[in-house]
Amino acid sequence: MQTLAWMTRPMPFMERARARYGDMFTVRIAQEGTWVFLSDPEAVKEVFTARPGVLHAGEANAVLRPWLGDNSVLLLDGPQHLAQRKLLLPPFHGERMQRYGEVMAEIAREEVATWPTGRPLKLWPRMQKVTLEVIVRTIFGDDEDAARLDNLRARLRDAAELTTQPRVMLQMAARGPDHLGRSRGFRTRMAPVDAAVYDVIDARRAQGDLSGRDDILSLLLQARHEDGSPMGDQELRDELMTILIAGHETTATALSWAIERLLRLPGGMARLREGDEDYVDAVVKETLRLRPVLPIVVRQVKQPIRVGGVDFAPGVTLAPCIHLVHRRPDVYPQPARFRPERFLERPAGTYTWLPFGGGVRRCLGAAFAQFEMKTILRVVAQERRLEATTPAAEPVRRRAITLTPGRGTEVIASPA
Numbered sequence: 001m002q003t004l005a006w007m008t009r010p011m012p013f014m015e016r017a018r019a020r021y022g023d024m025f026t027v028r029i030a031q032e033g034t035w036v037f038l039s040d041p042e043a044v045k046e047v048f049t050a051r052p053g054v055l056h057a058g059e060a061n062a063v064l065r066p067w068l069g070d071n072s073v074l075l076l077d078g079p080q081h082l083a084q085r086k087l088l089l090p091p092f093h094g095e096r097m098q099r100y101g102e103v104m105a106e107i108a109r110e111e112v113a114t115w116p117t118g119r120p121l122k123l124w125p126r127m128q129k130v131t132l133e134v135i136v137r138t139i140f141g142d143d144e145d146a147a148r149l150d151n152l153r154a155r156l157r158d159a160a161e162l163t164t165q166p167r168v169m170l171q172m173a174a175r176g177p178d179h180l181g182r183s184r185g186f187r188t189r190m191a192p193v194d195a196a197v198y199d200v201i202d203a204r205r206a207q208g209d210l211s212g213r214d215d216i217l218s219l220l221l222q223a224r225h226e227d228g229s230p231m232g233d234q235e236l237r238d239e240l241m242t243i244l245i246a247g248h249e250t251t252a253t254a255l256s257w258a259i260e261r262l263l264r265l266p267g268g269m270a271r272l273r274e275g276d277e278d279y280v281d282a283v284v285k286e287t288l289r290l291r292p293v294l295p296i297v298v299r300q301v302k303q304p305i306r307v308g309g310v311d312f313a314p315g316v317t318l319a320p321c322i323h324l325v326h327r328r329p330d331v332y333p334q335p336a337r338f339r340p341e342r343f344l345e346r347p348a349g350t351y352t353w354l355p356f357g358g359g360v361r362r363c364l365g366a367a368f369a370q371f372e373m374k375t376i377l378r379v380v381a382q383e384r385r386l387e388a389t390t391p392a393a394e395p396v397r398r399r400a401i402t403l404t405p406g407r408g409t410e411v412i413a414s415p416a
């Protein structure tokens, strides 16, 4: 019953459990075992600052293994995880990221120009297209062969679709991710994706001198492990898939929520259009507070640890609960209200604003995603007038592991 409630109605389920049991409660999830949800910022801090080796996140993300592969930074732990993280960090460095701004805006403008006028339009799939294009061009560069990228985009969409197929998810729930990853049906569906990624890697390698390039693939091809060795093909494939999958649906969903919420805030869109940098930033922060894309992060206990005054033994999973921390009335008065100004009045706290998780596992793309959201929101506000198709808020719907707007952010657009 708990697994079912968690899968189908996660938000009311978490809220009811907190009302009944307080800031720390236990949930038993099929295939996953015992999860302890935490929503006291002090307890969250204890988790995010735990000594190395005590908590593992990689193992707990094993559901993603069939898609991402064994080398993915999301799935590794301990020294191996830190080594991969070090290789992946440079491309996401602030200054480098700013250079992608113009490309992001251009992609958004091209997409917005195709929006029909005067009839209902679902923005979520449109945002998916934009963020996929942004991540593809950032990873592979602006000048990659168009046919090769078209093929890759189509194959990636197929791979992402697999997560929404009841048969695949049922197989995952019944027999676990490793069984799914090895199954012939799944491998047959993934093979073309892998082939498309290897094709791009091979072509870039063959190009020779990469020193002048700043796309992520070229940077990773030049990166070196501590022992001086370059990244292998499978390793590159796994990290590129990780960035592609971790980086585009999440950002598209957050963007869709930003617009869904702004359209129901009187004057919200108009203020966004004015372009005040701090307000745009506050909109992004408040969206990710009220509608976090992922409701929890998870850590498996590997060595005994005390959190929130309770001793936990190996085997338990600790789940800092993003959704419940973000709904604390002592930190966020009137927590259910969408009010961007709260982040103009008070900065986001490390252990009270956690849409990107925390500690050594904090999202590698956090700065990238916020920068991208701000860039795209500005373009949308400048290029189009939008109104919601109904005044009622869109319900929160789970799509695989993300929480998305139930009607796909339905709007009616007209010229600005």
Ligand code: HEM
Pocket: 057, 073, 074, 075, 085, 242, 243, 246, 247, 248, 250, 251, 254, 293, 294, 296, 297, 298, 355, 356, 357, 358, 359, 360, 361, 362, 363, 364, 365, 366, 368, 369, 370
């Ligand atoms: C609004 C958009 C996004 C949200 C809400 C989001 C959220 C998250 C969360 C909650 C985690 C887990 C953190 C933890 O366990 O403490 C994570 C990890 C990660 N994210 Fe994101 N993310 C977003 C965008 C991106 C983008 C754009 C990229 C890449 C371009 C990215 C790459 C990653 C990677 C590589 C990790 C694994 C980090 C590690 O395990 O060390 N994410 N993200």
